[in-house]
Amino acid sequence: MKITIFGAGYVGLVTGTCFSELGNDVVLVDIDEKRVSNLNKGIIPIYEPGLSEMIKRNVDEKRLFFTTDSKKPIQDSDLIFIAVGTPPKDDGSTDLSYVLSVAKTIGKNINRYKIIVDKSTVPVGTAEKVRNEIKKSMTKDYEFDVVSNPEFLKEGSAIQDFMVPDRIVVGVNSENAKKVMNELYSSLARTHKPIIFTDIKSAEIIKYASNAMLACRISFMNQLAPLCEKVGADIKEVAKGIGLDDRIGPRFLQAGVGYGGSCFPKDVQSLASTLKEYNLNSELIDAVENVNQHQKESMIDKIHSLVGELSGKKIALWGLAFKPKTDDIREAPSMVLIGQLIKEKAIISSFDPEAIENVKKIYPSLKYSDNMYDPVKDCDCLVILTEWDEFRSPDFEKLKKLMKQKNIFDGRNIYHPKTIRDKGFKYLSVGRK
Numbered sequence: 077m078k079i080t081i082f083g084a085g086y087v088g089l090v091t092g093t094c095f096s097e098l099g100n101d102v103v104l105v106d107i108d109e110k111r112v113s114n115l116n117k118g119i120i121p122i123y124e125p126g127l128s129e130m131i132k133r134n135v136d137e138k139r140l141f142f143t144t145d146s147k148k149p150i151q152d153s154d155l156i157f158i159a160v161g162t163p164p165k166d167d168g169s170t171d172l173s174y175v176l177s178v179a180k181t182i183g184k185n186i187n188r189y190k191i192i193v194d195k196s197t198v199p200v201g202t203a204e205k206v207r208n209e210i211k212k213s214m215t216k217d218y219e220f221d222v223v224s225n226p227e228f229l230k231e232g233s234a235i236q237d238f239m240v241p242d243r244i245v246v247g248v249n250s251e252n253a254k255k256v257m258n259e260l261y262s263s264l265a266r267t268h269k270p271i272i273f274t275d276i277k278s279a280e281i282i283k284y285a286s287n288a289m290l291a292c293r294i295s296f297m298n299q300l301a302p303l304c305e306k307v308g309a310d311i312k313e314v315a316k317g318i319g320l321d322d323r324i325g326p327r328f329l330q331a332g333v334g335y336g337g338s339c340f341p342k343d344v345q346s347l348a349s350t351l352k353e354y355n356l357n358s359e360l361i362d363a364v365e366n367v368n369q370h371q372k373e374s375m376i377d378k379i380h381s382l383v384g385e386l387s388g389k390k391i392a393l394w395g396l397a398f399k400p401k402t403d404d405i406r407e408a409p410s411m412v413l414i415g416q417l418i419k420e421k422a423i424i425s426s427f428d429p430e431a432i433e434n435v436k437k438i439y440p441s442l443k444y445s446d447n448m449y450d451p452v453k454d455c456d457c458l459v460i461l462t463e464w465d466e467f468r469s470p471d472f473e474k475l476k477k478l479m480k481q482k483n484i485f486d487g488r489n490i491y492h493p494k495t496i497r498d499k500g501f502k503y504l505s506v507g508r509k
């Protein structure tokens with residue numbers, strides 16, 4: 077099939093590259109000229125395991141193209157995906173200006189029947205707005221269908237998630253769009269994962285409900301963590317005990333420094349905002365977000381209890397990305413802590429395998445290292461913020477020699493408290509005695 081995708085960010089790049097890997101002809105359109113020119117030179121703007129090799133292969137096979145031009149790709153393609161950003165506004169509602177601007181461009185350039193697919197995460201009712209915007213911008217009346225096909229990929233395992241998805245959700249209201257979408261995804265459905273066809277509004281809600289449910293599980297455990305600390309219980313044991321219940325399951329039950337990233341925070345807020353827009357109760361969803369914000373802000377209390385006053389103290393940070401295997405720092409807990417540490421005049425040194433360049437753009441004068449041991453030298457406390465695998469079994473003897481004070485705050489619960497204390501460290505984690 078001939079596919080055009082608007083937005084060469086995480087979702088657009090991964091989706092477009094995977095569709096081309098499956099044999100489709102894909103053009104990725106982005107308004108960011110530098111991004112497009114870099115992509116055309118083989119410079120990939122994000123870190124995602126396996127992505128650059130796959131991009132190269134499909135560019136070489138002449139199935140994948142990058143451009144800032146929108147007219148020709150729109151006119152040549154059968155399917156047009158919208159995968160641009162949907163950032164939050166100050167009140168938590170979703171800024172649809174990028175999505176609607178693409179709809180306008182499609183309307184101006186449409187030349188025959190097309191299927192327009194909303195892949196961006198958008199509030200319920202957006203497909204209708206996209207339809208209206210396209211219609212309004214058309215100079216001649218052409219038939220088209222709008223489809224909602226939310227994306228569930230996770231940064232860090234995005235290619236695997238796309239190629240072997242848990243499910244594919246497609247909201248349609250036309251038989252032809254259903255047939256084409258079914259054909260498009262047929263090669264993925266061979267993995268026996270279901271394609272769920274539903275009405276458009278349900279598909280739009282499914283995406284927000286999925287993310288809010290996952291966020292809710294994290295906040296639930298974070299709410300219980302202080303109780304475990306107070307009474308001397310262990311949140312990891314609690315998670316294991318409830319996760320073995322088939323009705324609950326083990327995933328997304330980790331207490332820690334709170335969720336971040338480009339999706340959970342904004343999607344939870346957007347869902348709450350939609351409920352309010354319809355004059356409905358959003359209490360539970362609001363609480364999910366409030367617990368998370370509190371969790372991020374309360375990390376500093378643990379560091380205080382280990383080192384006291386922070387002014388002039390050296391704090392080493394391991395992990396800046398919001399989760400491992402990505403360089404994404406959007407809404408990362410590290411950003412909240414860095415702000416607090418700077419305010420309290422602590423001296424920050426840090427290491428992350430992938431995210432340093434992104435943090436440098438916000439905090440150019442912090443100290444960054446290209447290995448995990450340098451930042452720890454003479455530090456008063458080591459803080460673990462991202463559970464990268466390489467932090468799981470460090471050389472503890474080396475750490476002890478390097479650190480001025482042997483304090484560790486493990487915000488991801490990657491070490492066992494007794495083992496670490498037996499090694500001579502003063503150790504705090506989340507929800508464990």
Ligand SMILES: NC(=O)c1ccc[n+]([C@@H]2O[C@H](COP(=O)([O-])OP(=O)(O)OC[C@H]3O[C@@H](n4cnc5c(N)ncnc54)[C@H](O)[C@@H]3O)[C@@H](O)[C@H]2O)c1
Nearest residue numbers: 083084085086087105106107108160161162174196197227
């Ligand atoms: N990142 C994720 O893990 C993830 C997962 C599932 C869903 N989503 C959703 O997918 C959407 C995209 O997210 P992302 O993380 O890929 O965003 P991103 O910020 O990484 O990329 C968006 C891209 O769209 C481009 N863009 C903006 N306006 C444009 C226009 N008019 N024409 C062409 N390009 C334009 C930007 O320049 C940018 O490169 C969002 O709605 C997000 O919520 C993201």
